[in-house]
Amino acid sequence: MHHPVLANVIVDLFIKGGPIMWPIAVVTLFAICVFIERVFWWLRFASKRSPKQLEEVYEKLEAGDLAKAIEQSAKSSDPVVRMINHGLNHRHTSMQGALEVAAGQELRDAGRFLSAMDTIVTLAPLLGLLGTVTGIMGSFTSIGSSELAVEKVTGGIGEALIATAAGLGIAIGTLVPMNYFHSRLAALKFDLEAAANNVLILAAQHGFDKVGAKTTN
Template sequence: MESSYMLVNFFNKGGAIMWPLLLVSTLALAVIIERSWFWWKTLRAREPQRVEEALAQLEKGQVQAATKTLEGSDDFIARALHHGLNHHHGSLQGALQTSAGTELERMGRFLPVLDTIVTLAPLLGLLGTIFGIMHSFQMMGGKELVEPMAVTGGIAEALIATGFGLAIAILSLIPLNFFTTRLHRAQHLLETFATHVEVLYQGQQAQNRPAQVAARQGVV
């Protein structure tokens, strides 16, 4: 009970700017929890053996079998490749790019919000610093040294707001860098596997083309 009272008292000493900072910190915490849960599920759903099995089937020219192997998987790579192979009659490259873009959009969700908070929180703290110093100058001009606690109260307001803003930015920056790194890693994997699928598919098409031409000539 006493610790709660001290926390509330500490918060009130930070001035009015503490309320926007509290809102920003709550939003940052919500984004961090949501993204952490998302990446935990995403990494647990990885099925590299399933993807490799589909690539082996595709190398043998078994496009339908590879599509069937990837079907229903929660692995983001398997989903992207399944979408591409399922629409390879139109444009394999275009289908792979579309599916990869969809996966990356899901992975990058709310990251701009967290990036904005990392920049905004220290600025709000700096604004609180300005308000606190202005309050101190007003006290000095009106009461001078009669009530020194009034002056130190304004300085405390400035320091609390600044410290709170910096703490929010620092604690948000670490998960932001982690999520951004995971996003770049996922982008690299998607590009690598998409290129692999294109090469295998085009190779099979090149091998089948002479047989198709010979069959047509035989019919003619």
């Protein structure tokens, strides 16, 4: 029952905000799409994580059973375990390099669109400021005309305030999830680095990183 009223208010504010509201609307739509995509990506990512599988791979490596470690890690959908599998399969060339490449791929996927969100946080207030300038300019133009129209003056000021509020609202609404996604990315980076270091230590203990290393007990 209240939805049509709310929609009318939004449309009214959009119109009163002036022409700058169109690029602001485009930025808003893009921000919403990016937010939804990232939320679903991290939900899928969380469902793939498996600390149990990671511990099982560690146990096989610690026991010196490289073949089992490769077999178990190959069946996992956990990004950290996938990185380990990539490193174990390329141990004869450069295990450390292979781990870094695999970790980089996981971090690249996890950090997707973060730069776009950062751009939105910067761009939205600037668009609002542009709307402020154009609105105030409209008010001064009305004041300088032969017919002083109070409605035009207040309309220009209203346009300036609406555009500024819209720009700041988008920036604030994007900044909070962006910082959250950055924190999740930092946590993933720590997990990948810790796992890579553990694998390199275990590999060095059993000589798995050397050419001709055995793959079975």
